[in-house]
Amino acid sequence: MAGPSLSSSAELRNATAEPPWVRRVLIGLALAFLTLFLFIPLATVFFEAFKKGWDVYLAAVTDDDALSAIKLTLIAAAISVPLNVVFGVAAAWCIAKFEFHGKSVLLTLIDLPFSVSPVVSGLIYVLVFGLQGWSGEWLRDHDLKVIFAVPGIVLATVFVTFPFVARELIPLMQAQGREQEEAATVLGASGWQMFWRVTMPNLKWALLYGVILCNARAMGEFGAVSVVSGHIRGQTNTMPLHIEILYNEYQFAAAFAVASLLASLALVTLGLKYLVEQRVKAQLSSARQNNAIPNGGTPA
Amino acid sequence: MFLSRTLLRRHSVLPGFDLALGFTLLYLSLIVLLPLSAAFMKTATMTLPAFWDAVTSPRVLASYRLTFSASLAAATLNAIFGLIIAWVLVRYDFPGKRLVDALVDLPFALPTAVAGITLTALYAENGWIGSHLPFKVSFTPLGVFVALLFIGLPFVVRTLQPVLEDLSQEFEEASATLGANRWQTFRLVILPILAPALLTGFALAFARALGEYGSVIFIAGNIPLVSEITPLMIISKLEQYDVAGATAIAVVMLMLSFVMLLVINLLQAWTRKRQGQ
Numbered sequence: 001m002a003g004p005s006l007s008s009s010a011e012l013r014n015a016t017a018e019p020p021w022v023r024r025v026l027i028g029l030a031l032a033f034l035t036l037f038l039f040i041p042l043a044t045v046f047f048e049a050f051k052k053g054w055d056v057y058l059a060a061v062t063d064d065d066a067l068s069a070i071k072l073t074l075i076a077a078a079i080s081v082p083l084n085v086v087f088g089v090a091a092a093w094c095i096a097k098f099e100f101h102g103k104s105v106l107l108t109l110i111d112l113p114f115s116v117s118p119v120v121s122g123l124i125y126v127l128v129f130g131l132q133g134w135s136g137e138w139l140r141d142h143d144l145k146v147i148f149a150v151p152g153i154v155l156a157t158v159f160v161t162f163p164f165v166a167r168e169l170i171p172l173m174q175a176q177g178r179e180q181e182e183a184a185t186v187l188g189a190s191g192w193q194m195f196w197r198v199t200m201p202n203l204k205w206a207l208l209y210g211v212i213l214c215n216a217r218a219m220g221e222f223g224a225v226s227v228v229s230g231h232i233r234g235q236t237n238t239m240p241l242h243i244e245i246l247y248n249e250y251q252f253a254a255a256f257a258v259a260s261l262l263a264s265l266a267l268v269t270l271g272l273k274y275l276v277e278q279r280v281k282a283q284l285s286s287a288r289q290n291n292a293i294p295n296g297g298t299p300a
Numbered sequence: 301m302f303l304s305r306t307l308l309r310r311h312s313v314l315p316g317f318d319l320a321l322g323f324t325l326l327y328l329s330l331i332v333l334l335p336l337s338a339a340f341m342k343t344a345t346m347t348l349p350a351f352w353d354a355v356t357s358p359r360v361l362a363s364y365r366l367t368f369s370a371s372l373a374a375a376t377l378n379a380i381f382g383l384i385i386a387w388v389l390v391r392y393d394f395p396g397k398r399l400v401d402a403l404v405d406l407p408f409a410l411p412t413a414v415a416g417i418t419l420t421a422l423y424a425e426n427g428w429i430g431s432h433l434p435f436k437v438s439f440t441p442l443g444v445f446v447a448l449l450f451i452g453l454p455f456v457v458r459t460l461q462p463v464l465e466d467l468s469q470e471f472e473e474a475s476a477t478l479g480a481n482r483w484q485t486f487r488l489v490i491l492p493i494l495a496p497a498l499l500t501g502f503a504l505a506f507a508r509a510l511g512e513y514g515s516v517i518f519i520a521g522n523i524p525l526v527s528e529i530t531p532l533m534i535i536s537k538l539e540q541y542d543v544a545g546a547t548a549i550a551v552v553m554l555m556l557s558f559v560m561l562l563v564i565n566l567l568q569a570w571t572r573k574r575q576g577q
Contacts (some may be wrong), residue, residue, distance in 0.1 A: 016472045018482055023392055030388040031400070033381045036429070037450050038406050041418045048421060087327045094321040097314050100307040106324070108565065112332055115557040115564075117511025118412075119531040120550045123538070124335035127342050132543055134338065158331055181314050191315035213408075219327065220411025222514035223531065227538065240413035240514070247417050247518065255423075259414040266409035273409075274402040 042263065049260035052253040060246075060254035061261060068234045069242035069258070072084075072150065073150060076225075077218040080157040084214055087205065088165025093199075096173030097181065107170075113162040121159050122227025125152055140267065148230030153238065161217045163209035172206040172280065175287035205279040216269040220262060253271040306476040339554060342547040354537075354548035363530040366441055370529075371509035374448035379502040382456025383494070389457070390464040395418070405454050412514025420519040439521025444529060447515040452505030459501035463494060463575065488541055496571040503567055511553065 018026070050057055060066060091110060095103060113121065127133045129146035139146060160206045181201070184194040200207075222240040229236045231245065239262055244256035303318045343351060352361070388394075389401050407415065423430040423437035423446055430437055437443050467490070475485040513531040520527045528536075530553060537546035 009425070016469055016476055016485075022482075027392055027394050028387050030381070030385045033398060034385065034404070037453060038403060040428065041415065041422060042403075042406060042410075044418050044422050045414060046420075048395045083327075087324065090320040090327075091324040094317055094324060098312055098317050098321075099309040100317075100321070101309065102307065106328075107329060108561070109332065112336075115507055115511075115561045116336075117531050117550075117553050117557070119513050119534050120339070120511070120553055120557075123534060123546060123550050124339050126538070126543070127338035127547065128335050130543070134430055155331070161337070163329060178312070178314060185313050185315065186473070194314075216409050220409075220414070222411060222413040222416075226513075227535065238412050243413050244518075252421070254423070255417055259411075259417060260352065262414050266406065266411070266414075269409045270402050270405055273405065283456065 003005035045260050045263040046255060046257035048252065051256075056253050057257045059262075060251075060257035065234050065237065065256070066242060066254075066258055069237045069239045070261070072153065072237065073219050073239040075150070076154050076157045077215055079154050080161055080218050081211060081214050083158055084161055084165050085211060087162070088169050088210060089203075089207075091166045092169035092173045092203075095170055097178045110166050113159055118160060118221065118223025121226055122156050122224040125155050125159070125228050128178075129155075140244050144182045148232065148236060150236065152228035153225050153236060157218050157221055160221050160224050161214045164214035164217065165207065168206045168213070168280070169203060172203065172284055172287065173241050175284055175291065176202055177287075177291040179291070202283075205276055205283060209273065209276045209280050212269055212272050216266065219265060310346035335552070336505050339547055339550050343551045346544050346548060350544070353549050354542075354545040355552050359528065360530070360549060362525045363528045363533045365532045366444060366527065367510060368438040370441060370448055372508050374445055374452055374509050375502050375506035378452040378457065378505045379448060379498060381503055382453065382505075383460060383498060386457045386460035386464055387441050390461060399487055404457050407451050407453050412512070413517040413518075415450055416447065419443075419450060419515065422545040423519065438519050439523070439527070441520075441527050443521065444516050444527060445518035447519050448512060451512050451515055451532030452509050455505040455508065456498065459497050459504065459571075460494060461570070463497040466575065467493060493574065496567060496574050500564060500567040500571055503560065503564045507557070507564065510556060510560070 016127060017023075079186060091106075094100070095107065098174055126147055126291075129139060129152060130136055131140065131147075133147075146155070180198050181194055183196045185191075189197070220240060221238075222244075226244070229238070229241055231237060231241060233245070237245065239258055243255050243258050243262075246252075246258065303321050307321070308317065346354075385404065389397065389404075420438050420443070421427050423433075423443060425431065425436060425438070427438070435442070437446055471489050471493070472485050475489045476482075480488065511531060513529070513535075516529050517532055520529060520532075522528050522532060530549065534546045534549050534553075537543075537549065
């Protein structure tokens with residue numbers, strides 16, 4: 001196609017860009033793949049949920065077992081997200097603002113829960129708190145239940161969402177350096193004053209970002225929770241587990257109705273994530289430009 | 301005070317090191333390290349032959365083969381399409397691009413159980429997609445592959461995107477000036493620069509696929525020796541009250557996770573080094 005009649009500027013552009021037909025093929029391939037594996041599945045959730053009409057949908061999501069599953073999911077998220085926020089801030093504070101021995105080991109250990117299979121994450125709590133486990137007899141003697149009860153579900157959720165907040169905060173705090181906090185301290189601010197007035201305002205977007213991701217995983221976790229739950233209807237079923245039960249009972253419309261609630265949550269998560277991500281990225285790159293590279297961070 | 305005296309490399313005027321690190325270590329130990337060590341201690345009470353039998357029974361061996369090969373195949377296809385998708389999102393403009401970009405993270409945000417039942421319904425013999433295919437997908441090993449493909453999709457795209465965005469066009473211009481055509485430039489100039497990030501994304505998708513449970517069990521059909529994945533073997537041992545057997549398999553999976561974590565850390569270090577140059 002590239003005949004001699006092309007202008008020189010077109011040839012220049014062509015030198016570092018693909019011919020139009022290659023572009024079209026690549027865009028087509030990418031969109032076809034995404035349509036097949038993302039967009040159609042997403043649409044299917046809602047299509048299947050409403051296939052039998054509004055009445056079936058409403059009945060499924062306002063059923064007693066469904067409501068108690070929703071409640072338990074909210075409880076698990078309401079406990080695990082704040083716990084991991086406190087941990088994330090504490091971990092980011094010592095890692096980003098201080099130089100100490102064993103820092104890289106600590107960083108690796110914080111990421112560890114991400115590389116453990118969800119099923120294994122649930123199993124290790126059975127080993128600690130289950131009947132045959134370390135504290136099994138003691139718990140039974142004191143009439144306490146962790147496994148097949150709400151505490152086990154919360155613990156498993158805390159484990160799988162453990163790194164989310166910390167890993168969003170650490171790079172940002174590292175890039176921001178410690179000058180602002182040092183100035184506050186030298187000017188006489190107490191530790192908490194410095195923390196609430198200097199550190200937290202700098203962190204808010206990254207913190208929100210971590211909370212959004214942490215919450216999405218907390219509400220959607222299946223494998224780990226499945227191991228410790230015991231699947232007692234109306235008591236220890238979270239929304240994903242309730243979906244499994246409905247599905248296995250061939251109540252497909254009801255299963256997809258509850259699933260559509262979680263899919264909506266996923267869409268809201270993606271929307272919020274998209275909005276907050278821009279701010280975090282902007283903050284990170286401006287912090288990297290303003291500061292010399294502290295703590296061995298990546299140069300911008 | 302003990303922590304700051306023994307661990308700090310440099311004195312700092314900032315407060316809170318002892319409190320923050322103390323809490324971090326306590327929480328990390330209670331939530332992660334102690335429970336994980338329980339798995340290793342439980343297997344330490346097993347005899348070696350019992351451990352060996354548990355982790356090498358025919359059903360378990362078949363599950364390793366399936367988990368490993370399906371994860372490898374899914375991560376490979378994810379690497380290829382992830383590269384195309386990242387390239388298209390960074391280099392080209394088309395209507396709806398920002399929406400597509402935001403939706404790429406869907407597999408991260410969508411609960412695995414929802415993904416599982418949805419893919420099963422779609423690829424079943426009477427499903428929207430399954431009914432158009434000449435072969436069965438749902439309830440076969442191919443279904444496992446499809447679920448893992450879905451789960452791993454964002455990893456490659458999201459590791460490649462920032463690297464592609466930072467990639468200066470000078471290299472491509474130089475290559476073109478020296479007479480390379482576009483394909484040669486891509487193969488000999490761009491691809492080597494992207495290689496560490498591409499491998500990192502591949503490794504992340506592969507590691508995630510090895511442990512994946514929720515999205516797979518619905519579509520797999522879970523036929524013994526045919527379509528059972530390794531995490532399911534842990535569940536099935538637990539359901540038979542064989543906690544030791546379940547833990548033995550879990551320890552094998554944990555070792556594999558640690559190896560993958562190490563590989564990924566090395567790959568990320570390589571990516572950073574390549575980026576720094």
